[in-house]
Amino acid sequence: MALLQISEPGLSTAPHQHRLAVGIDLGTTNSLVATVRNGISVVLNDEHGRAMLPSVVRYTADGSVVVGESAQAAQSDDPGNTIVSVKRFMGRGLSDVGDISRLPYRFVETLSTDPVRPHGMVQLRTIAGVKSPVEISAEILKVLRARAEASLGGELVGAVITVPAYFDDAQRQATKDAAQLAGINVLRLLNEPTAAAIAYGLDNASEGVYAVYDLGGGTFDISILRLSRGVFEVLAANGDSALGGDDFDQRIYCWILEKNQLFAPEARDARLLLTLARTAKEQLTEHNETHITAVLSTGVLIDNVLTQAEFEAMSHNLIQRTLQPLRRALRDAKLSVEDVKGVVMVGGATRMPQVQHAVGEFFGQTPLTNLDPDKVVALGAAIQANLLAGNQSRDDWLLLDVIPLSLGLETVGGLAEKIIPRNSTIPTARAQEFTTYKDGQTAMSLHVVQGERELVKDCRSLARFELRGIPPMVAGAARIRVTFQVDADGLLNVAAREMTSGVEAAIVVKPSYGLSDSEITRMLQDSNQHAKDDMQARAMREQETEANQLLEAVQHAVEEDKALLEPAQREHIETQMTALRAALQSADHLIIKRAITALNEATVSFAQARMDKSVTRALSGKKLSDLEFK
Amino acid sequence: MPSSDFNFQKNHFQRFGLPQSFKLDTAQLELAFRALQAQVHPDKSAHLSDVEQRLAMQRSTLVNEAYQTLKSPIKRGRYLLSLQGVDTQEETNTAMPVDFLMVQMEWREAVADAVQRRDVAALEQQEARMKSSARELEAELAVKIDTEHDFEVAAQLVRKLRFMEKLAEEIHSAYDEIDN
Numbered sequence: 001m002a003l004l005q006i007s008e009p010g011l012s013t014a015p016h017q018h019r020l021a022v023g024i025d026l027g028t029t030n031s032l033v034a035t036v037r038n039g040i041s042v043v044l045n046d047e048h049g050r051a052m053l054p055s056v057v058r059y060t061a062d063g064s065v066v067v068g069e070s071a072q073a074a075q076s077d078d079p080g081n082t083i084v085s086v087k088r089f090m091g092r093g094l095s096d097v098g099d100i101s102r103l104p105y106r107f108v109e110t111l112s113t114d115p116v117r118p119h120g121m122v123q124l125r126t127i128a129g130v131k132s133p134v135e136i137s138a139e140i141l142k143v144l145r146a147r148a149e150a151s152l153g154g155e156l157v158g159a160v161i162t163v164p165a166y167f168d169d170a171q172r173q174a175t176k177d178a179a180q181l182a183g184i185n186v187l188r189l190l191n192e193p194t195a196a197a198i199a200y201g202l203d204n205a206s207e208g209v210y211a212v213y214d215l216g217g218g219t220f221d222i223s224i225l226r227l228s229r230g231v232f233e234v235l236a237a238n239g240d241s242a243l244g245g246d247d248f249d250q251r252i253y254c255w256i257l258e259k260n261q262l263f264a265p266e267a268r269d270a271r272l273l274l275t276l277a278r279t280a281k282e283q284l285t286e287h288n289e290t291h292i293t294a295v296l297s298t299g300v301l302i303d304n305v306l307t308q309a310e311f312e313a314m315s316h317n318l319i320q321r322t323l324q325p326l327r328r329a330l331r332d333a334k335l336s337v338e339d340v341k342g343v344v345m346v347g348g349a350t351r352m353p354q355v356q357h358a359v360g361e362f363f364g365q366t367p368l369t370n371l372d373p374d375k376v377v378a379l380g381a382a383i384q385a386n387l388l389a390g391n392q393s394r395d396d397w398l399l400l401d402v403i404p405l406s407l408g409l410e411t412v413g414g415l416a417e418k419i420i421p422r423n424s425t426i427p428t429a430r431a432q433e434f435t436t437y438k439d440g441q442t443a444m445s446l447h448v449v450q451g452e453r454e455l456v457k458d459c460r461s462l463a464r465f466e467l468r469g470i471p472p473m474v475a476g477a478a479r480i481r482v483t484f485q486v487d488a489d490g491l492l493n494v495a496a497r498e499m500t501s502g503v504e505a506a507i508v509v510k511p512s513y514g515l516s517d518s519e520i521t522r523m524l525q526d527s528n529q530h531a532k533d534d535m536q537a538r539a540m541r542e543q544e545t546e547a548n549q550l551l552e553a554v555q556h557a558v559e560e561d562k563a564l565l566e567p568a569q570r571e572h573i574e575t576q577m578t579a580l581r582a583a584l585q586s587a588d589h590l591i592i593k594r595a596i597t598a599l600n601e602a603t604v605s606f607a608q609a610r611m612d613k614s615v616t617r618a619l620s621g622k623k624l625s626d627l628e629f630k
Numbered sequence: 631m632p633s634s635d636f637n638f639q640k641n642h643f644q645r646f647g648l649p650q651s652f653k654l655d656t657a658q659l660e661l662a663f664r665a666l667q668a669q670v671h672p673d674k675s676a677h678l679s680d681v682e683q684r685l686a687m688q689r690s691t692l693v694n695e696a697y698q699t700l701k702s703p704i705k706r707g708r709y710l711l712s713l714q715g716v717d718t719q720e721e722t723n724t725a726m727p728v729d730f731l732m733v734q735m736e737w738r739e740a741v742a743d744a745v746q747r748r749d750v751a752a753l754e755q756q757e758a759r760m761k762s763s764a765r766e767l768e769a770e771l772a773v774k775i776d777t778e779h780d781f782e783v784a785a786q787l788v789r790k791l792r793f794m795e796k797l798a799e800e801i802h803s804a805y806d807e808i809d810n
Contacts, residue, residue, distance in 0.1 A: 019677070157677070187676045231664055324809055331805055390677035398668045425698075427672060427691045452806075487687050488672040546679050553681060600680065607688075 019157040021187065021389035022148045023195065023381025026137060026161055026175065028087040028244055029217030029348065031055050032375060033144040033159075034382035035152060036391070041199065041379040044151045052374060053147075055217075057139045058082040059128035067143045076275065079104035079267040081126045085246055086140075088218045089133040090178075091170030094122045098242070102250075104267035121174065134178045141182035158185035160385040162377050164219040165191035166239030166325075166404045168450050169462050169492050176489065187388040189489040192216070193223035194234060194401055195380030196346040199371060201227045208341035209235075211329075213359050213367065214377075215322065215349040218244035222326050224333040224340070230397040235333035236423045237404040238325035243318065245281070245349030251314045252277035252306065256292060259304050269296045276302075284308050285351050312354045319358045326362060332423050343367040348374050400425050403486055410447035410456045412437055419484045422452065429485040433499070436480075440472040444480055448494055467496045469503045483608065495605055502566055539589035547584055547592055551577060554603060557610065564609045576602040636670065636689050642696035642709060652710060652775040654700060663697040703768045704791040707775065707784065716781045718788045726789070734793055738800070745804045753808070757801050764794040 022044070025032045030052040034043045043051045050069070058071035059081045066074070075082040083105065089097060094109040106125040123132045141161075148156060161184075163175050172189055179186045193212035200206065206227050214221040221239040225232055253274050257263070265273065276292050283290035284306070294302040330336060343359060345367045350356065359367050371379070384399070386392055403426050408418040411434070420430050436444065444467045451459030470478050479499040486492050497503070554577060558570065565573070576599040583595035643650040646662035668674075670689040675682045699705045708718050737756060744752040767787055774784040 188673070231668075327809060328806060331802065384673075388673055388676035398664065398671060399673060400667065400671075425694050427687045428694055429691045485687075485691070488690070546681070549679060550681060596680070600684070607684075 018391055019389040020148075020152045020154050021157050021159065021382075021385040021391070022144075022152075023160045023190075023378050023383070023385045024141065024144055024162065024179075024184075025192070025195075025378035025381060026087065026140065026163075026178075027055055027217055027377075028085050028219060028246065029055055030374065031140050031144060032378035033148050034375070034378040035148065036382050036386035041382045041386075043375050043378055044148055046147055053140065053143060054084075055086065055140055056082060056084045057086065057136050059126040059131065061127050063128055065128070065139050067139050076268055076271045079271040080106060081128075083124060083126075083131075083136050085218050086133050086136045088242065088246075089122050089124075090137065091168070091172075091174040092122055092133075096242075097122055101264075102270075104271060121170075134174050134181060137175070137178035138181035141179055141184060145182055145184055156184065157389050158187040158385070160188050160190050160195075160381045160388060161186055162190050162192045162195050162381050163490075164214075164216070164239065164241055165193050165221040165223050165234075165237040166219065166241045167490075168241070168405055168460050169407075169490070170460065171241065172490050176491070186489075187385055189491075190381055190384055191221070191223065191234070191237065191401055191404075191490075192219075192377045193221045193237070193344075193346060194225070194232065194399065195378075195384065196344055196371075196376045197223070197225050197227070197232055197380065198383050198397075198399070199376045199380035200344050200368070201232060206342065209333075209335060209339050210342050210344060211326075211340050211363065212344045212346055213322070213326070213350065214239075214346035215355060216244050216347040217349070218242070218246050220244060220322050220325070222322070222329045224329050224335065231400065232397065233400045234402045234425075235335070236329040237402055238329040238332070239404070240321060240325060243321055245347070247318055248281055248315050248349065248352065249274055249277040251318070252280050252292075252311065255306070255310075255314060256302065256304060260300065260302055262296075262300070266297065269298070272296070273302070280306055281311070281352070284311050285353060308353070315352075315354065319355060322355075323358070323362060337363055340365075344371075344376075345369050346373050346376055401488075401490070402426060403428070403490055405450050405460075406452055407448070407450050407462075407484055407486070407492060408459070409434070409482060410449060414456045415454060416449050416451070416456045416459050419482070420486060424486075426486050426490055427488050429483060431481050431483040434480045434482060435476045436470065436473065436478045437475060439475050441475070441478070442470050442472055443468045444470060444478075444496075446482065446494070446496055448492070462492065463494070465494070465496075467498065467503060469501070470498050471501050473500075493604075495608065497605065540587065540592075543589040543592040543596065544584060547580055547596055550596060550599060551580060554599065557603075557606070561606075561610055565606060569606065573599070573602050573606065638688075638692065641713065642699050645693065645696045646700070648700070650710070650713070652703075652707060652772045654706065656701070659697070659700055663693065666693050703764075703771070704788060704795055707768075707771050707788045707791065710775055711781055711785055711788065714781050716785055718785045718792075720789055720792045723789060726793075730790065730793075734797070737797060741797070741800055741804055745807055748808050750805070750808060753801060753804055757798075760794055760797050760801070764791060764798075767791050767794065 022033050022035045032043055032052055034041055045051050046053070053068045054072040056068065056071040056075060058066040058074050058078060060066065071082055075084060094100070094107055097107070100107055108123045108125050108130055121132055121134070123130050124136070145156065159179065161175060161179050163172055176186055176189060193214045196212050196214065197210060208227060210225050210227060212223045212225065219239065219241050220243040221237065223237045224235045226235055256273055256277065257265070272294060276294055280290045280292050289305055289307040292302060292304045292306060296302065340363055343363050343365060345356065345359070350373050356367055387396055402423045403420060404422060406418045406422045407420040408416045411417045419432050420428060445464060446467065447456065447464045448462045449456055449459040450462055453459050467480060480496055481499050482494065482496045484492060484494055554573065558565065558573065576595070580595040580599050583592045586592065646659055646666065648654065648659060648662065667690065670686060670693055672683055672686040672690055675686040699709050711718055737760060740756045741753065744756065767790055771784055771787045771791070774780045774787060
């Protein structure tokens with residue numbers, strides 16, 4: 001709810017109680033959960049003392065779901081039902097996935113009937129039914145949540161979930177949906193390199209410009225940050241959300257196929273060889289050469305020796321692909337290599353000597369590796385979660401992050417008009433006016449895109465929506481004001497309004513590849529995580545408080561600024577208020593939450609109008625001499 | 631910060647407690663920005679209700695907007711003129727001195743040439759030329775706005791700076807193009 005004057009601060013639990021909050025690194029290859037205990041950030045281990053949970057989910061015939069080590073152990077035997085690197089499919093359509101013939105999965109492209117979401121996120125057919133990447137990721141998150149609650153002895157207030165800095169809106173939304181599905185309250189989506197910088201910066205009390213080079217299992221990020229007196233300011237982020245350690249494994253895998261004249265091995269053998277490829281890669285971190293041996297299901301014997309030099313040669317252009325985003329990030333930050341005081345290495349793939357060498361050469365200095373590159377993101381996320389949960393009373397810090405990719409709209413001729421440029425500090429909002437193209441045009445279709453390219457077809461399509469009921473006018477006379485708002489999670493909201501008539505349309509952009517609210521509601525109902533009565537009761541109280549607070553605030557605002565409301569709009573708000581009052585009687589916190597969201601959404605443009613009013617009031621018709629100086 | 635303490639109606643200069651002039655102490659702006667963001671940023675209210683979080687987002691958005699506007703000379707100039715009720719007419723007023731346009735065309739060709747020859751040094755040279763010319767225009771803008779209060783001429787200077795800004799954007803994407 002976007003009302004401007006609220007007198008009561010939000011009600012929450014007792015002020016001095018330590019709230020249980022965790023940081024979760026939802027990685028392509030491995031996932032971790034960490035928390036701040038006695039002022040120190042620590043990774044939480046499972047009952048066998050293992051910190052890393054392999055991001056592998058296996059669906060079995062009896063309906064049970066296996067996550068982690070045991071799923072990983074089964075991947076060669078049951079490749080079709082054992083999903084690895086699901087992060088690569090988050091917020092992605094089939095056409096984004098690339099060469100699917102290399103993957104052992106049965107992909108399903110769902111065509112959503114919702115016009116707002118023309119393309120579905122890719123889904124996978126398993127023995128337990130069709131699963132979306134969001135559902136699969138939620139299984140990983142559920143395990144981490146259970147681990148954290150067992151370890152901390154209580155229910156979590158919330159979690160900070162990390163995402164690659166270069167994730168676009170669809171990928172971020174998918175991640176947030178997965179957390180919601182796992183019953184986790186998301187305190188913030190935090191960019192992985194930024195999380196690493198927090199762990200490093202607070203540890204070393206650093207000042208100056210730092211570069212974070214984060215090569216994970218499936219994603220590459222580069223962030224340039226300035227650290228000074230408790231402020232972490234991201235100056236620029238760049239990357240490649242489809243490049244990571246997996247690609248190095250793939251190079252070795254192809255090399256094995258070529259060496260042994262193998263073509264299109266069956267899924268089981270392919271999985272086995274990929275596992276061997278990964279082991280070989282890890283071996284070459286410490287050794288100059290490694291043996292690769294296996295017996296395939298066809299009886300073929302594999303016995304090869306791979307040297308560090310050969311591996312370097314075959315992975316050379318992968319490393320080169322990371323240097324281009326690096327140069328771009330520096331240019332966007334208006335800095336040169338000499339300005340960078342330190343380079344932090346993050347992600348298991350940065351253990352490869354050739355990566356460290358290339359990065360060291362680029363920056364002319366030895367990269368920092370004193371924190372475990374596999375754990376540093378989770379450790380930083382935990383520190384931020386502790387702050388966001390309200391546990392950090394003194395010595396707090398400020399994080400100013402950016403949006404990695406420009407957001408824009410399609411204009412005539414299939415061109416993308418940028419509304420919010422990349423590397424804008426978030427939260428941010430920008431409004432732009434557009435006009436009609438034809439005489440008498442009464443509707444306008446808005447197509448929201450993300451990316452740097454000039455043509456819409458080269459950008460990512462985020463959402464389409466329509467503004468109808470524009471009064472017929474000559475071409476170019478209508479004034480359609482489109483407002484983009486990006487929140488602190490890097491997620492986008494779009495609203496459009498025809499200025500001469502007041503016709504409006506608004507949308508929460510979680511579309512093309514996201515899940516609709518009803519889909520999430522269904523999944524939530526399916527999930528037994530929400531069956532616990534005590535949790536229900538607590539959630540009820542929270543939702544009731546929030547609902548009453550909101551009703552009061554809206555009532556107050558409507559009374560105060562009636563003039564800003566069209567009759568239809570006012571009616572809509574009142575309908576939603578009535579619906580929320582009715583929902584309060586339902587004793588179901590999910591229903592109340594939906595009603596709260598609906599009322600919030602119904603008041604977005606009203607709140608915008610109130611904000612516009614106060615801004616215009618400040619600027620209109622005043623002369624320099626009339627303004628007070630403070 | 632308590633909800634009632636944030637005034638949405640302040641102009642960007644008042645927001646940071648800075649004098650309303652083109653001449654600006656950027657170090658002071660940055661300090662004021664950080665101090666204010668430290669109070670209003672959504673991270674400070676992540677543990678509070680949705681209502682508080684939405685409010686924080688709006689406040690923080692406004693503070694970011696104010697900072698970006700004042701930090702950039704062309705945006706600052708445009709904003710100061712808008713406070714005077716002067717529209718800079720960057721989309722509609724295309725009347726420009728011929729010699730200025732000639733130089734612009736020449737520079738644009740130089741950028742296109744550099745891309746074709748994949749000549750980073752030439753691009754850097756052109757960027758330096760453009761920047762120094764922008765600095766001169768900004769110095770002139772300061773005089774027109776702060777001292778002479780000649781807002782019509784100031785608007786023309788903003789229009790010229792817009793040319794520079796577009797060229798800067800072109801040079802920026804030219805680097806990317808050469809890099810590809």
